Amino acid sequence: MYQPREQFQSGHRFAIEFGGAVLSFERVTDVLRRQWPVIATCVAAALTLVLVYLATAQPMYTANARIMMDTRQTQVLDKDSGTNSALIDTGFVDSQVEVINSDDLILSVVRRLHLTEDPDFNGSNPGALAVVLGKIMSLFESGEPPSQDRIEHAVVEAIQKNLRVERVLQTYVLSLSYKARSPDKAVKIANAIADAYIVGALEAKYQSTKRATEWLQQRSVELSEQATASDQAVQSFKAEHNIVGTSRGLMSEQQLSDLNTQLVQARAGTAEAKARLDRINAISDQDVAQTTVTDALNNPVITRLRAQYLDLQAQYSDWSRRYGATHQATINLANKMEELRKNIADEIHRIADAYRSDYEIAKSREASLDKNVKDLVAQAGHTGQAEVKLRDLESAADTYRNLYNNFLEKLQSATQNQSFPLSEARLISTATKPDRKSSPRTVLALIGGLVGGLCLGFGCAFAREFLSDVLRTPGEVEEELGVKCLGVLPDVRPPSKASALLSKSATGSAPDLSRYVVDHPFSRFAETLRNIKVSIDVARLTREIKVIGIVSSLPKEGKTTVAANFAQLIALTGHPTLLIDGDLHTRSLTRELAPNAKTGLVETLNDPASLGYHVQRSKETGLDFLPSVVASRLVNSADVIGSKAMAELLKSLREHYEYIVIDLAPVMPVADSKAFSPLIDAMVYVIEWGQTTRSALQESISGSEVLQKKLLGAVLNRANPKMLKRIEAYKGKHHNSYYVEHA
Structure with a gap:
């Protein structure tokens, strides 16, 4: 492509x-x-x-009031509130905007101010547009008069449409603006909405507190009954299972603790009595008069007897040495000593019996306490499950009691709040009468x-x-085709039917566009065609260019007019020039220049020697014209125009003419131009200004590689003169001073 x-x-x-x-x-x-x-x-x-x-x-006036969300007022009765509780969730502030815009709040204002009777709201003084719209809407509605609820709802919607509530930046302040036709009415409604919001907030809080108080009262009674029933269940369970509580816990637990203490003490006493008994038994087998026995027992009787025994023993020793062991006195002393020994032994046996008795008593007490402890332990094992159930009952009773106390406290607080209601919102700026209109x-x-x-x-x-697909400037042509734009031809057709009639009446005949350069030799149209000739002459310096084809993408783009005027312009310069009507389908050029011709190109191809007979020459310009005359459209026109006979004819014509201009058929509808393109030296492409699309141009050029190579340049035709002046305004106001458009 x-x-x-x-x-x-x-x-x-x-x-x-x-x-x-x-x-x-x-x-x-x-x-x-x-x-x-x-x-x-x-x-x-x-x-x-x-x-x-x-x-x-209609001039509108806006009144503005401001409301602040302030929780510090509600902290008067809340003794447990901290500093953080004064902060309000931003979502709460945004929710208040919807509250102010709510239907119920606006409806209360409508009823309080009787706005349904106001002409601005009830439609008794409508504008012209409202009357027209009302008539149209009545065609789609029933003929029944509107109800009071419907009227009030319409007024609410009208107020909501002119009401604007928004949060002021990141503050806790709400800006309430109302727009009305009258400044007094704007102030009145804005303040009424603000007051209704404050009162509604107080009423809502009062009703909420009242409902909470009633619910707390009912709930407190229920909790009181549940707490009492739980306490009664605990006491009944204790009585049923013989569970008695003391200040130190359950009585069974206290008894077990005391018995354990006594049992430990009894076991210690038994051990002590056993030790004394074992000691006295060990002493009984020894000499009772020995010092160790006396010291071990530490008994005053034994100590006194032993002292007497020792005195007698000393005396006995002395008398035995002095009088002899057989002396009666010595024997008497021995007898007394034996008696003392017996007395000491008897005392020791008495003490042993006492120790034995104490030991037996201690053993009996220990056994009794041990039995009691075992009985209590057995009893505690049987009452373990009862104590678990008891703890559950006591926990439930404590829970109900705590709940009851908490609800009772909340009930008292709610009762106080009900009699002292406060709102989180307060009006910090009332609406004032605006001194100028807002819209x-x-x-x-x-x-x-x-x-x-x-x-x-x-x-x-x-x-x-950018969205149009047409060409209007030489730059666009060069960008699209990649060849030089040889000029822009202004539209020389009459601009309207009236102008055409005027031209016809002034000249006696309709303007002949095929000889425009002859009638207007100093016009821009003629000068642009001269520029095309100069471009061809410059190209002829490097290669031979005699056969020049004038072609376009589609019909009615003005190529025939361009070909006729271009050929006559060259002929006026004195160069031998031949113009050939190569469009065998429409033969427009023949109808313009030689409408009475009977023979032409087809006959010449059949008999090249008869060329002079078929060519017609203009006496005014010296232009030779070879028309095309056929009885009906040829089905093989492309074969005829690109035939060998046509090549031979052109070879012969090159010897007699310096310029051979051929008006070819459009490229897109028929294949004649593509078939003829190998026979020509150069081709000038005619593009209708503002009409020929880029797509059509691309499709036409890309269809033939030979045509692309032979393409010398393009020309924009039929440019709007007024638009052309705006396009070329950068060239200055004297650019067109050399042109003379009228003869």
Whole structure:
């Protein structure tokens, strides 16, 4: 597929890629220059709409009141509140906006102010637009009169439409603004809504506290009954299982502890008595008069007897030595000593009996205590499950009792709050009468209209440029085809039927476009065709160019007019020039220049020697014209125009003419031009300004590689003269001073 030539940009230019097109500063300037009427029209339309709106709009006045969410007021009765409790959740503040906008609150204001009787709300004084809309809506509604609820609901919707409630930045302040036709009414309704919100908040809190108090009272009675029943269940269970409590716990536990203590003491006493008994038994087997026995027993009787025994023993020793052991006195002393020994032994046996008795008593006491402890332990094992159940009952009783106490405290607090209601909201700024209207804002509306019109105009202008698929400038042609644009031909057709009739009446006949260069030799149209000739002459310096084809993508693009005028322009310069009507389908050129011709190109191809007979010459310009005359359309026109006979004819014509201009059939509908392209030296492509699409142009050129190579340049035809002046405004106001468009 044929590709357009690459775009080059100099380093000092700023350009960006936009939607496949290069959007540079120069391109933007060109778009604005070409499309400024569109921009001006959009701006004018926008300003006109704004002026109409300002002239017809009803002035509105806005009153503003401010409400603050302050929890510090509610801390008066809350002794446990800390510093953090004064903070309000932002979601709560935003929720209050919806509360103020709620239907119920607005409805209370409507009823209190009797707004259903106000002409601004009940529709008794409607505007023209409202009357028209009302008539239209009545066609779709029943004929029954509206109910009171429906009227009130309509007024509520009207107030909500003009009411605006918003949070002020990140503060706890709500801004309440109401817009009305009258400043007094705006103030009245704004303050009424603020008061209704404050009163509604107090009433809501009072009702909430009242409902909470009633619920707490009912719940407290239930909890009191449950606590009493739980206590009774504990006492009944204790009585049923013989569980007696003391200050130190259950009595069974206390008894077991005491018996354990006594048992330990009894076991210690038994051990002590056993030790004394064992000691006395050990002493009984020894000499009772020995010092160790006396010291061990530490008995005063034994000590006294032993002292007497020792005195007698000393005396006995003395008498035995003095009188002898057989002396009666010595024997008497021995007898006394034996008696003392017996007495000591008897005392020791008595003490042993006492120790034995104490030991038996201690053993009996220990056995008794041990038995009692075992009995209590056995009893405790039987009452273990009862104590578990008892603890559950006591826990339930404590829970109900604590709940009851808490609910009782909350009930007392709620009762106090009910008699002393406070709200988290307070009015910090009442609405005052506005001294100026809030809408419509004239200056802002005009600025907005101007900016909106400019934006719309720029959007439309660039949309027309970038969304349109047609060509209007030489740069676009060169970008699309990759060949030089040889010029822009203005539209020389009469602009309207009236102008055509005027031209016909002035000249006596309709203007002949096929000889426009003859009638207007100094016009821009003629000068552009001269530029095409100069470009061809420059190309002839490097290669032979005699056969020049004039072609277009589609019919009715003006190629026939261009071919006729171009050929006559060359003939006026004195060069031998032949113009051939190569469009065997429509033969438009023949109808314009030789409508009475009977023979032409087809006959010449059949008999080249008869060329002079078929060619017609213009006496005024010296142009030779070879028409095309056929009885009916040829089905093989492409074969005829690209035949060997045509090649031979052109070879013969090259010897007699310097320029051979051929008006070819359009490229897209038929294949004649593609078949003829190998026979020509150069081709000039005619593009209708603002009509030929890029897609059609690309499809036409890309269909034939030979045609691409033979393409010398393109020309934009039928350009709008007024638009052309805007496009070329950068050339200055004296650019067209050399042109004379009228003879």
